[in-house]
Amino acid sequence: xxxVVAKKLKKTYIAGDITVNAIQGVDFSIESASxxxxxxxxxxxxxxxxxxxxxxxxxxxxxxxxxxxxxxxxDRREAARFRGENIGFVFQDFNLIPVLTVFENVEYxxxxxxxWPASKRxxxxxxxxxxxxxxxxxxxxxxxxxxxxxQRVAVARALVTNAKLVLADEPTxxxxxxxxxxxxxxxxxxxxxxxxTFIFSTHDPKVVKNAEIIYTLEDGRLKESRSGNGGHxx
Amino acid sequence: MYNIFKLAVRNLKRxxxxxxxxxxxxxxxxVAVLLFVxxxxxxxxxxxxxxxxxxxxxxxxHRKGYLxxxxxxxxxxxxxxxxxxKVEQVLADIDAVDTYSMRIKLGAMFSNFVETTNIRLNAVLxxxxxxxxxxxxxxxxxxxxxxxxxxxxxxxxxxxxKGMKVKVGDSxxxxxxxxxxxxxxxTLQVRGILEGISGPGGRDGVIHLEDAKxxxxxxxxxISEIAIRLKNMNHLPQTFADLTAKLSSIKNQQGQPVFxxxxxxxxxxxxxxxxMIDLMTFFIRIMLVAIVLVSIMNVMIMAVxxxxxxxxxxxxxxxxxARILGIFMVEGFLLGxxxxxxxxxxxxxxxxxxxxSKISFDFGRQTGLLLAPTISAGEVxxxxxxxxxxxVVASLQPAYKAAKMDPIAxxxxx
Numbered sequence: 001x002x003x004v005v006a007k008k009l010k011k012t013y014i015a016g017d018i019t020v021n022a023i024q025g026v027d028f029s030i031e032s033a034s035x036x037x038x039x040x041x042x043x044x045x046x047x048x049x050x051x052x053x054x055x056x057x058x059x060x061x062x063x064x065x066x067x068x069x070x071x072x073x074x075d076r077r078e079a080a081r082f083r084g085e086n087i088g089f090v091f092q093d094f095n096l097i098p099v100l101t102v103f104e105n106v107e108y109x110x111x112x113x114x115x116w117p118a119s120k121r122x123x124x125x126x127x128x129x130x131x132x133x134x135x136x137x138x139x140x141x142x143x144x145x146x147x148x149x150x151q152r153v154a155v156a157r158a159l160v161t162n163a164k165l166v167l168a169d170e171p172t173x174x175x176x177x178x179x180x181x182x183x184x185x186x187x188x189x190x191x192x193x194x195x196x197t198f199i200f201s202t203h204d205p206k207v208v209k210n211a212e213i214i215y216t217l218e219d220g221r222l223k224e225s226r227s228g229n230g231g232h233x234x
Numbered sequence: 235m236y237n238i239f240k241l242a243v244r245n246l247k248r249x250x251x252x253x254x255x256x257x258x259x260x261x262x263x264x265v266a267v268l269l270f271v272x273x274x275x276x277x278x279x280x281x282x283x284x285x286x287x288x289x290x291x292x293x294x295x296h297r298k299g300y301l302x303x304x305x306x307x308x309x310x311x312x313x314x315x316x317x318x319x320k321v322e323q324v325l326a327d328i329d330a331v332d333t334y335s336m337r338i339k340l341g342a343m344f345s346n347f348v349e350t351t352n353i354r355l356n357a358v359l360x361x362x363x364x365x366x367x368x369x370x371x372x373x374x375x376x377x378x379x380x381x382x383x384x385x386x387x388x389x390x391x392x393x394x395x396k397g398m399k400v401k402v403g404d405s406x407x408x409x410x411x412x413x414x415x416x417x418x419x420x421t422l423q424v425r426g427i428l429e430g431i432s433g434p435g436g437r438d439g440v441i442h443l444e445d446a447k448x449x450x451x452x453x454x455x456x457i458s459e460i461a462i463r464l465k466n467m468n469h470l471p472q473t474f475a476d477l478t479a480k481l482s483s484i485k486n487q488q489g490q491p492v493f494x495x496x497x498x499x500x501x502x503x504x505x506x507x508x509x510m511i512d513l514m515t516f517f518i519r520i521m522l523v524a525i526v527l528v529s530i531m532n533v534m535i536m537a538v539x540x541x542x543x544x545x546x547x548x549x550x551x552x553x554x555x556a557r558i559l560g561i562f563m564v565e566g567f568l569l570g571x572x573x574x575x576x577x578x579x580x581x582x583x584x585x586x587x588x589x590x591s592k593i594s595f596d597f598g599r600q601t602g603l604l605l606a607p608t609i610s611a612g613e614v615x616x617x618x619x620x621x622x623x624x625x626v627v628a629s630l631q632p633a634y635k636a637a638k639m640d641p642i643a644x645x646x647x648x
Contacts, residue, residue: 099241
């Protein structure tokens with residue numbers, strides 16, 4: 001069953017006299033519980049595509065469905081609500097809220113976005129922190145933990161709302177090789193445990209290597225789609 | 235809501251120095267306003283009390299045109315028996331009126347048998363006068379205060395007592411023209427010496443109404459002014475309106491109103507000082523508003539600017555714009571509450587200390603006035619709500635900016 005379906009998707013930016021065709025009519029579909037990577041050189045449109053899938057940036061043309069919803073015509077408020085209910089984000093710079101503890105950072109989407117009751121929230125956060133191996137670090141602040149630990153917390157935060165889809169923009173770019181591998185393994189385990197779909201944009205060969213489907217973008221066009229570890233070309 | 239407050243408190247604690255300095259600025263403004271309001275308000279209330287309760291009363295009724303020529307104390311513009319009766323009838327119908335006092339105002343020559351000078355006099359019925367201006371007896375600095383005055387006695391102002399070297403118990407002579415121009419004299423004994431106060435009538439002497447009638451050879455009732463005391467001074471505007479409406483309907487044969495009514499505000503130049511104090515209070519409040527507005531807005535603009543990336547993150551993970559707006563507005567609100575709370579506490583402690591210290595001051599010829607600053611709960615509440623309200627308003631624009639921020643642009647911000 002397809003979780004993300006894009007048809008003739010286009011994104012054009014206009015700045016004064018300059019028109020940039022960031023995405024030029026791409027078609028793809030991504031199944032539930034898959035581990036997908038968008039790769040390509042800088043400026044190829046990876047982040048733009050992820051932003052559109054994440055309801056952060058509306059497409060200029062084409063159709064885009066996420067979790068059976070047409071997300072091309074959502075207004076600001078509807079888009080925020082949709083993201084809160086369906087999508088988790090993992091950022092390159094971790095983007096944890098510095099004034100909240102590890103526990104509170106993971107709790108934030110349940111508390112401030114989905115308004116879960118306190119008792120239910122506590123259990124869910126504990127479970128997620130346990131799943132990412134951060135159960136004993138809950139009272140620490142982001143400044144007190146390492147980069148790898150921050151990204152684990154970010155993964156927990158992305159998954160805590162039972163998101164159907166997690167979008168990760170260069171999630172290993174700021175991590176050393178060992179930590180990056182652990183984070184990729186963690187995300188894969190999370191996919192296996194929770195059935196969440198992970199979509200990455202990355203330059204990192206480690207991430208690419210672990211992806212089940214790899215989409216290659218070039219100048220806003222989808223050049224190829226292949227399965228990970230030497231899959232077929234299309 | 236608790237979570238928004240928690241987040242706001244944590245963010246304020248993140249920038250401790252900035253939070254402290256902004257709060258102190260608001261505290262300073264609140265202290266300045268509350269102290270100014272309490273000190274100036276107490277000074278104003280004290281001066282108004284002095285003027286109304288020892289001299290003018292709250293309202294005065296005269297025959298039409300009397301006030302315009304009051305400097306010459308005309309005797310041909312007095313109220314006659316019929317007019318006085320009408321006024322008494324009107325006053326009896328107004329509940330807000332507590333009591334009133336009939337006065338004859340006159341000018342005379344004052345002689346100590348050696349020297350002569352001019353004196354302005356209020357001739358009164360002592361019981362009526364004491365009920366209407368109860369602080370008058372407190373102005374008697376020498377002599378017997380109780381009972382105010384009896385026939386054959388005079389209370390003389392301090393300046394004349396000093397200038398003419400007259401003491402309590404001395405005999406003096408008053409010489410006055412009646413309204414027909416004939417001259418008459420009356421020997422009186424000095425019963426007491428009156429402290430002078432600022433304003434019209436503040437340096438007048440006092441004699442008994444019957445003595446004035448004898449001196450001026452009045453045969454019937456003739457009254458220059460009727461001073462009125464109200465049960466509650468807050469009812470002054472309404473009572474003035476009622477009295478004016480009722481008395482202005484009484485016309486003479488030419489169809490002109492017979493009476494004129496004036497509040498103490500019209501009669502005393504201190505009202506202009508009181509107005510100036512009100513104006514200064516207003517401007518101090520405007521300054522407070524400006525301080526709060528600028529400082530909170532500045533801090534909140536900085537807070538938004540510094541946390542663009544964070545705003546992008548919370549927006550991306552689904553925080554609704556209204557909640558982002560709330561997070562920043564609560565921060566501004568808490569800054570306002572913190573500054574106001576500290577400022578109010580400092581102000582109230584300072585007011586208490588000032589009252590305990592019994593600070594005295596001089597105003598014009600009045601010396602040793604005791605500064606007793608007070609502030610009503612209402613005033614404090616108005617200042618507190620104003621500051622907190624302005625703090626919220628000041629954070630509205632930065633908070634709105636944060637709520638409207640494009641998550642992608644915010645996430646890209648370095």
